[in-house]
Amino acid sequence: MIPELPTILLFLSTAFLLALAPGPDIVYVAMRGLAQGWRAGLVAALGLATGIFLHIILAAFGLSAILASSPILFAVIKYAGAAYIIYIGWQIARSGPIALGSDNAHPPLNRIFRQTILMNILNPKVALFFLAFLPQFVETTSIYATEQFLFFGVLFQLISLVVMGSVGVFSGFVFSKFSPTGGSGKHLTKIAGSAVMILGAFIPAKELWEWYSEV
Secondary structure (H helix, E strand, O other), X not given: OOOOHHHHHHHHHHXXXXXXXXXXXXXXXXXXHHHHOHHXXXXXXHHHHHHHHHHHXXXXXXXXXXXHHOHHHHHHHHHHHHHHHHHHHHHHHHOOOOOOOOOOXXXXXXXXXXXXXXXXXXXXXXXXXXXXXXXXXXXXXXXXXXXXXXXXXXXXXXXXHHHHHHHHHHHHHOHHHOOOOOHXXXXXXXXXXXXXXXXXXXXXXXXXXXXXXXX
16 A cells, blocks of 8 residues: 555655745745744645645545546546646746745734635646646556555645745744845746756656666
8 A cells, every 4th residue: 555665755855846846835825924923824834735635635536536447548647747747847947036025914813724725725726736746656556546645645735734834934033034036046946946847757757768678
């Protein structure tokens, strides 16, 4: 049932880079922390992680049904997903430096939590991301495919919570004194985007190499 350790380690490194890469979620959490303190940033991270769980459930059981009905279709989705991850990396690399704004409103923490969950659930890009990302690490021939989806999904949820929670807390304490809008921010987005593109291409390239070696 449990995937092999090298697969888990590869997933952890990939998920950490994706969670850390500049994007709307991490900027949103940083803005909350910057404008409303570390508690607001942490609660925003908790809301995003809670919303992620629903997408994990839908992806796990939906993709398992596809796998049971058509392994070929599953393979098409898997490689299309790898291409989408590469596209995400390209979008990150070509984006500008992160600019954090300020928000003087101070809504209650429970409102931040509810708003963030709803924002995440209603974002179709999150669902598409999990449909693209999770199949890269699941053993398609395993009878425990659904369990592996859930396993990797929960791992991603925990990594996202740790990364975004740290960003929210850190921004609440420190970001008010520093502005990450200079040239170094632009270089960081290019580095992060390139890393995501390489990781997106790694798994299909590895499988194609293994297939070529067996021929």
